[in-house]
Amino acid sequence: MPDRVPVQLGEYESAPLEPGHLTPRDVDRLHALQARGCLTLTRERTGWRLKADATVGVLVLDRVRVVIAPKFAIAGEQLMSWLAYTLGTPVPAMARRWATGPDGYADLIAAALVEECERLLREGVRRDYVRHRSVEPVLRGRLDVAAQATRRYGQLDQLHVRTFDRESDIWDNRVLGSALKAALGLTASPDLARALHGAAGAFPQAPTPAAALRALDRTHYTLLNARYRPAHTWARLLLRGGGVTDLLTDHGTTADGLLLAMPALWEAVVRRLGTEAAGLHGGHAVPGGGGVGITVRGDLGSASTFRPDLLLSLPGHDTAQRTLLPVDAKYKRYDRHGVSAADVHQLLTYSSGYAPADAPVSVIVHPQQGSNTQRSLQVRRAKGLLGTIHVLGVDTRSTPEQATKWIGSVLR
Template structure:
């Protein structure tokens, strides 16, 4: 099957004769569900494909469309960002330049391989078991008899007894999460070696449990880790990444044994990555990091006093209290920001955040907001908002984050400490 590749926010034209009705319906859904991908079929048996801030792969009847990351440094960098932001830490032993042997295929195969390897390690260690309460009709008494049910359903009958008992077995949530992810990996992996590994491990897990009916959206809230199942954490992380990447309403459909859609929202991935980085940088310091803090009193209706909307900066840095309190807003923007390409909407938004939420403590500087974006460190933007009297009321600074270099620094303790110090200096200057 032909694979058409492009990067985020790129538009390409590819040969695509006679698209099927299923392909046209899928393309319409992709654009309608938050602009995941846009496809326009042209008259000369070609198609114009436009990507947005989603990376991954879509499988059509005639071909695959793979959207690769541009600003994050490649598929493996995205995987390492997800690994760090989610706290999985399953890639510590993976060399920074290692690549999966898939003929240059997509991000989904990387996730499938990491899941299959982690699940295979669990099988070698021995899967977790737990006691589950069962209620069944049995020919002999086991556990305790359900007297009320026995009377209602089997009055006067002794060949079957309604029992409630505890069973020590492997059909538990920990194994079900892995089985669901492995089943999807076995169907959707494009690379033959990855697909073979996933099928083998999926077969082993199918003998342990039944994942039918598992909801990948809310299952994470039901997972709890103790010493008995801590070794499942990394494998659960990969399985949930795979399941959630495919769990897009109206887009998950089996076709030729494969999952049709697998996407990651890079805006969310970058935001989560920056949040975790800043939290770690200020860990143990006097600065408190508040992610996604909600403020309803910033914009209100002047007549009624009711909140007009909620202001939610990505990060709010806070130090001190009272008259000496220092606050700074930090926003993560997954955009390429050059010397002149600073979005006006982003400028107005962050300057409003600075004025409304920022505080300078004892200094005479105006409140400041910082935009962190992917890129090569260079000449940052330094903007200031002034009133008609020339008084500075807010400042805006941009900070470019080299994602690949940051990931390499995080993998080494000595470089990691230096990176954290640099982050603290940049965000408090």
């Protein structure tokens, strides 16, 4: 099969495609991704135009390999630090050293998976008892009396038996074999492909990627399989295509890509940053964003609800009282332009619904590069202050631990 045509574009950017670049199967898959807000495919007079939304990663089509770079040029080591921080898993050493190049960020995830799998192989993969039914010339395990009577009619030259043997062909290992195979189709690096191929040969595979995902969803970790948790975390990300799950079918059709929704990833980062920063000063996150939230009723259709991405309960000046602080994550370049009117209205709604009436305060947290920044917006009316919005820019080149300490100092 000829090499796929490389297509490079950035987040929110577009690129032209020739008519022969896309097969009918590719068009169907791209339209399915478009319906989920990942990208936009439009027909033009000279071919196609593919536009990325707030999504980065790699998409492998029949004739084209699309690499979507983020609008923030984050180094590979830093991206893995933030992603691992969000997922609550350690950063593998190989992934930290892996250079982010034209092959895209999918190689970083694949490198993290292969290192965890190699660690499991060094330690010895888990084995468990697996039930088997077979026909043997001698008795092993337990005789299946019903099968012997109905299929052999009492003859004893061949015995229907049920055995329990300790094997590595269990779901904990099968999901890793399936994820390693999926990663092989994404990487363009020969060195990484060899490492993936070598690790994949040591793990059994699930019948389909969908079956592996179902097994991951059912997995409960105990002392027996707790060491599999980091490898399963990276496997889940690869098998889900970075979040695109509906393209996985029991017929073996996969998303063939790793697409990360950056706004959702940033929201997860901010939730953990804010929760840990508040904990440094006796605060905590309010589960569920504060109960029912702010609701709008009486309009056409169903009632709508406003909930901040994160609601913090912080100790006030009086230790017996606590104040609520709404925090919203914005994956926007607010280091280069002002806060939009829509976001100002949204944060004012949060502050009026959650913050104290005498101190209506809310917080926006956005990513940026270079240094951490802080500025405050005062929204005034004729009778005085309507609300204050603190705009915090978190330096994505710093470590999550450094960002946590800085946000904690601001909240204090």
